[in-house]
Amino acid sequence: MEDVYKNDMSCKFYTGITLAVFTIIFNVLKIKASSMVYWNSTETNERQDSKTPRREPKRLLSLKEEFTLTLLRLRRGFDTKSLSDMFAISESSVSRIFTTWMCLMSIDLGFLIKWPSKEQIMENLPKCFKHFKKTRCIIDCTEFFVQKPSLPTAQRITYSSYKHHNTFKCLVAITPSGSFCFVSDLYTGSISDKKIVQESGFLDNIEFGDDIMADRGFLIRGDLALKGATLNIPPFSFGRQMGSNATTKTRRIARARIHVERAIGRLKNYAILQGVMTLQMKPLYSQIVKVCAMLCNLDCQLVK
DSSP states (O other), rough: OOHHHHHHHHHHHHHHSOOHHHHHHHHHHHHHHTTTTOOOTTTTHHHHHHHOOOOOOOOOOHHHHHHHHHHHHHHHHOOHHHHHHTTOOOHHHHHHHHHHHHHHHHHHHHHGSSOOHHHHHHHTGGGTTTTTTEEEEEEEEEEEEEEEEOSSHHHHHEEETTEEHHHHHHHEEEEEEEEEEOOOOETTTTTOHHHHHHSSSSGOOTTTEEEEEOTTTOOOOOHHHTTTTTOOOOOOOOOOOOOOHHHHHHHHHHHHHHHHHHHHHHHSSGGGGGSSSSSGGGGGGHHHHHHHHHHTTTTOOOOO
16 A cells, blocks of 8 residues: 555656546547657658658657656656656657647647536635635736747747746636636737736636636726626725725735635646746647646645
């Protein structure tokens, strides 16, 4: 029993999921994985111009080993050199495997990020939301450092005045119980919170009567009103001392809203999202963030 526990903890440490979850997810993916076409940067343009299909290179690892390699890179942030040494394959093969599995997982595990119904929210409403029973989700934006582009225009649009660094930014929403229910694509770091809400497709999920919890930076009350929804943010003091009711409301919102920051912290436990992202992998980063969020939803419930 102790050996099983140790193996489970090791699996969680290296991949972010337990052995049982690893097995379930692998069984979901392996049928399509067995017939997937592997990404290859050197042949992409050639394939577009050629009518003759090319023979796929021989698979160097088993499907389970490829899945493990992918999770290791996500969770522990191993670079292609480290993984090529671990699995005795070339760095280009590591990139090919990782990119292909990211594309597969982002599509086939998409059901793990689901917009819940109002009934589901009420059935699983944590105690800390007893004063906010109409809350449909809590939203926030998070940023990821990115390599400084060479073009001045690209430098300007990716520069975040909040982080004082070039960043990519995404909008996330969690349910009151702490599961990710919406993760946007990545945008350049200069985009405002309001703009990303408007452009990400988040508003398409909003229904009449919804209450969205956020911080003061989300000036989207008008956008939500058009959907018949309300915005719940801490009251503004306008330079004056807040009254007891406003102070109590601010404290209650802070106690409930802190969980979106905890969820983002869980997301950023995936080491591939730490440090500075390379521009070379830019086309893949939206998928990487979403897959990491999907895996987070397989962890234990964040808010009880």
